[in-house]
Amino acid sequence: xxxxxxxxxxxxxxxxxLLQQLRKHAPEVAQRAQATFDAPGTSRSDAxxxxxxxxxxxxxxxxxxxxxxMEKADQVGVVPCDIGWSDIGSWKxxxxxxxxxxxxxxxxxxxxxxxxxxxxxxAQDRFVAAIGVQDLVVIDTPDxxxxxxxxxxxxxxxxxxx
Numbered sequence: 001x002x003x004x005x006x007x008x009x010x011x012x013x014x015x016x017x018l019l020q021q022l023r024k025h026a027p028e029v030a031q032r033a034q035a036t037f038d039a040p041g042t043s044r045s046d047a048x049x050x051x052x053x054x055x056x057x058x059x060x061x062x063x064x065x066x067x068x069x070m071e072k073a074d075q076v077g078v079v080p081c082d083i084g085w086s087d088i089g090s091w092k093x094x095x096x097x098x099x100x101x102x103x104x105x106x107x108x109x110x111x112x113x114x115x116x117x118x119x120x121x122x123a124q125d126r127f128v129a130a131i132g133v134q135d136l137v138v139i140d141t142p143d144x145x146x147x148x149x150x151x152x153x154x155x156x157x158x159x160x161x162x
Contacts, residue, residue: 005078005080007066007070009066011065011070017075018069021069021073021074021075022068022069025068025069025072025073026063026068026069026072028061029060029061029063029068029069032056032059032060032061033060035056035059036052036053036056036057036059036060037050037052039052039053039055039056040053041053041054041055041056042056089154090153090154090156091120091122091137091139091146091148091150091153091154091156092120092137092150092151092153092154094120094122094137095120095137095150098120100118103116103117103118104117104118104119105117105118105119105120105121105130106119106120106121107120107121107122107123107128108120108121108122108123109121109122109123109124109128109140110123110126110127110128111123111127111128111129111130111138112127112128112129112130113129113130113131114129114130114131114132115131115132116130116131116132116133116134116136117134117135118134118135118150119133119134119135119136119137119138120136120137120138120150121137121138121139121140122137122138122139122140123138123140124140124141124142125140125141125142126140128140135149135150135151136148136149136150137149137150137153144161146159
């Protein structure tokens with residue numbers, strides 16, 4: 001393969017370095033951030049927590065740090081590491097970070113799996129039983145129930161409740 005590194009989206013920098021690079025490469029972002037920080041509706045607690053003024057915060061440019069800064073910054077280093085990082089972007093990937101039994105099943109919360117294989121159940125407020133099923137994710141929350149094949153679990157974004 002080639003000489004490349006995967007951007008995991010984890011960045012470390014000092015505030016000074018960030019502001020310097022923002023002013024240089026994304027001045028509008030820097031100006032809007034400063035305006036939000038200085039807005040009359042922004043408050044600071046004794047512990048140092050900042051609560052931003054909602055209107056000023058909404059006025060921020062809709063741009064990721066990758067595009068606004070990291071692709072242009074001239075003082076960037078890369079630290080290679082293998083930390084077992086995973087982009088948990090679907091219920092299938094959530095299921096993969098939990099320890100499974102001999103049949104590949106895993107349950108979080110009050111659940112019972114019998115005669116099932118490769119099934120993930122996440123139950124919150126009520127008992128869930130999965131009997132004789134395979135390759136499913138079952139996600140039970142107070143306001144919705146999702147039952148999906150693991151390979152289709154990312155399609156939850158297409159579900160519309162009307």
